[in-house]
Amino acid sequence: MALASTSLFLSRWLSAPGRVGAVAPSGRKLAERMASATLADGPGVVVELGGGTGAITSELVKAAGQDGVVVVEIDPAMCRVIERRFPAITVVQGDAFRLDQVLQHAGVTAVRGIASGLPLLTQPPERRQALLEKCLSVMEGGPLVQFTYSLFSPIPFDILRETGVRAERMGRVWQNVPPASIWRYSLAA
Numbered sequence: 001m002a003l004a005s006t007s008l009f010l011s012r013w014l015s016a017p018g019r020v021g022a023v024a025p026s027g028r029k030l031a032e033r034m035a036s037a038t039l040a041d042g043p044g045v046v047v048e049l050g051g052g053t054g055a056i057t058s059e060l061v062k063a064a065g066q067d068g069v070v071v072v073e074i075d076p077a078m079c080r081v082i083e084r085r086f087p088a089i090t091v092v093q094g095d096a097f098r099l100d101q102v103l104q105h106a107g108v109t110a111v112r113g114i115a116s117g118l119p120l121l122t123q124p125p126e127r128r129q130a131l132l133e134k135c136l137s138v139m140e141g142g143p144l145v146q147f148t149y150s151l152f153s154p155i156p157f158d159i160l161r162e163t164g165v166r167a168e169r170m171g172r173v174w175q176n177v178p179p180a181s182i183w184r185y186s187l188a189a
């Protein structure tokens with residue numbers, strides 16, 4: 001599985017590097033830390049944006065069950081891998097930047113947390129801001145948790161200030177290749 005996932009990543013990255021954003025799936029440590037930062041209490045499902053081959057999905061499923069996780073992934077081949085790994089999960093092949101429409105289409109009415117592996121740094125800041133606002137608007141106080149290979153927040157600080165969104169750096173996972181930081185965004189209480 002690990003070898004098949006890595007070779008799928010590599011081939012998809014070669015055809016669309018900016019969209020895939022990584023040459024290999026996230027490692028176990030990063031996936032565990034992403035899942036624990038995302039799993040807020042409350043009703044509703046956990047949504048994963050950019051599920052890839054299911055590295056983070058696997059950790060979300062351990063905590064929330066397959067029926068408690070919805071994955072939004074744009075690449076059909078990646079969607080098929082996740083569906084094979086987790087047959088009872090809801091996988092929506094779609095664009096995470098149109099999250100409101102995607103969730104409506106999937107019949108999702110309550111979301112308690114969102115984990116994202118989307119490659120945000122390849123997107124202009126206005127698009128990152130729109131995604132942040134969209135994610136926070138579909139939840140009642142739940143967090144958007146995003147990993148990044150950058151040392152800085154993938155949502156620029158001027159946007160966070162302007163929107164009044166609270167950002168917490170949940171640490172850096174040095175064991176990941178490449179090392180990644182986890183950011184948790186939520187509406188200030």
Ligand SMILES: C[S@@+](CC[C@H](N)C(=O)[O-])C[C@H]1O[C@@H](n2cnc3c(N)ncnc32)[C@H](O)[C@@H]1O
Nearest residue numbers: 021022025026050051052055073074095096117
């Ligand atoms: C860096 S990979 C992360 C994959 C996986 N979450 C992991 O950590 O191994 C980014 C993933 O986001 C997906 N993706 C990119 N743009 C997307 C979009 N607009 N909507 C949904 N998925 C997208 C890519 O196809 C890829 O699977």
